[in-house]
Amino acid sequence: MAVVFEKTKGLTDKPTHYCPGCTHGIIHRLVAESLEELGLLDKAIGVAPVGCAVFAYDYFSCDMQEAAHGRAPAVATGIKRVHPDSTVFSYQGDGDLASIGTAEIVHAAMRGEKITTIFVNNAIYGMTGGQMAPTTLVGQKATTSPLGRDADHAGMPIRISEMLATIPKAVFIERVSVHDVPNIIKAKKAIKKAFETQMKGLGFSLVEVLSTCPTNWGKTPIEALKWLKENMIPYYPVQNFRTPEEVK
Amino acid sequence: MAGKVTFDENRCKGCELCTTVCPTKIVIMDKDRINIKGYHPATVKEMDKCIACAACARICPDVVIRVEKL
Numbered sequence A: 001m002a003v004v005f006e007k008t009k010g011l012t013d014k015p016t017h018y019c020p021g022c023t024h025g026i027i028h029r030l031v032a033e034s035l036e037e038l039g040l041l042d043k044a045i046g047v048a049p050v051g052c053a054v055f056a057y058d059y060f061s062c063d064m065q066e067a068a069h070g071r072a073p074a075v076a077t078g079i080k081r082v083h084p085d086s087t088v089f090s091y092q093g094d095g096d097l098a099s100i101g102t103a104e105i106v107h108a109a110m111r112g113e114k115i116t117t118i119f120v121n122n123a124i125y126g127m128t129g130g131q132m133a134p135t136t137l138v139g140q141k142a143t144t145s146p147l148g149r150d151a152d153h154a155g156m157p158i159r160i161s162e163m164l165a166t167i168p169k170a171v172f173i174e175r176v177s178v179h180d181v182p183n184i185i186k187a188k189k190a191i192k193k194a195f196e197t198q199m200k201g202l203g204f205s206l207v208e209v210l211s212t213c214p215t216n217w218g219k220t221p222i223e224a225l226k227w228l229k230e231n232m233i234p235y236y237p238v239q240n241f242r243t244p245e246e247v248k
Numbered sequence B: 001m002a003g004k005v006t007f008d009e010n011r012c013k014g015c016e017l018c019t020t021v022c023p024t025k026i027v028i029m030d031k032d033r034i035n036i037k038g039y040h041p042a043t044v045k046e047m048d049k050c051i052a053c054a055a056c057a058r059i060c061p062d063v064v065i066r067v068e069k070l
């Protein structure tokens, strides 16, 4: 009997606090498997955000540090500069990264910090109860946009990957999704390439992962995956924006 | 290819995502039982139909499922 799939050593045994069907759990697994497969569990230092992933430090079996809301790229910068041989990653939601933390992510990318960011875009502030995020889609209902996001009032949703891909030292940028098994497999390949980019010292790397929030979207987990596919992907295309030659 | 799946049942949150991806449609929710968290856990009754594709395990957000090839 051969094992085809089992829980990675990159995750601790602690059950997560995430809501049923929340794809934060899938993304944690992909990051943890990538770290294990690249032999990085003893070298990796993760930085957890403020948001639903605030307890990520309990779930990854590598060293972890908690950051203030949006400041994970700044904390990761400090860690990487003091421990250049470690592999440093931040794990951040869209409220964390694309709202309060926009300055930190843009400047970490601009400086070409040799860190990896896992950017979980679920188009909402999950932890605080479903407020509109900069990434909330036009027409999408949130507690602070009960009639749906109005582009005249709130502007258009921010496309972080496209924006960061204009920065010369942001050398690996890819948007992926976890709404079905083929996309989950592709998402893991992108996460591994982002870590490889860092291991080779090539510059800043980021993977934007389209994710669900069944609870605040008011949907079942199954409906939420369908909603992601039909509504998020047309506005947030799943594609690679940049890969350095050395990791192709 | 014959396969076998095992569920770390008390981690299951009853989200049902695993039931939507099985090519042989054998992953079901066990409506007769409740786990430690209070959910009906996912289960497989017709194990002889499992082809060890691991689709159920890959979509599970809670890493409940282990897959073996016989």
Ligand SMILES: Cc1ncc(C[n+]2csc(CCOP(=O)(O)OP(=O)(O)O)c2C)c(N)n1
Residues within 6 Å of the ligand: A050, A051, A052, A053, A069, A092, A093, A094, A095, A096, A097, A100, A120, A122, A124, A125, A126, A127, A128, A133, A213
């Ligand atoms: C300085 C500061 N401002 C505001 C908050 C409140 N707050 C907590 S989480 C959060 C947003 C979370 O959304 P996101 O980053 O998208 O993560 P998700 O929960 O959706 O994964 C906010 C605004 C805070 N904790 N600290």
Ligand code: SF4
Residues within 6 Å of the ligand: A017, A018, A019, A022, A023, A024, A052, A122, A126, A127, A212, A213, A214, A215, A216
């Ligand atoms: S509130 Fe949303 S993002 Fe947070 S754990 Fe629940 S489903 Fe996931």
Ligand code: SF4
Residues within 6 Å of the ligand: B003, B005, B021, B022, B023, B024, B025, B026, B027, B044, B049, B050, B051, B052, B053, B054, B055, B056, B057, B067
């Ligand atoms: S491994 Fe594949 S065939 Fe077996 S139960 Fe899971 S999804 Fe179904």
Ligand code: SF4
Residues within 6 Å of the ligand: A021, B011, B012, B013, B014, B015, B016, B017, B018, B019, B041, B042, B059, B060, B061, B062, B063, B064, B065
């Ligand atoms: S996907 Fe995982 S948590 Fe959800 S019902 Fe299946 S086994 Fe349970």
Ligand SMILES: [Mg+2]
Residues within 6 Å of the ligand: A051, A093, A094, A095, A120, A121, A122, A123, A124, A125, A126, A133
């Ligand atoms: Mg969010």
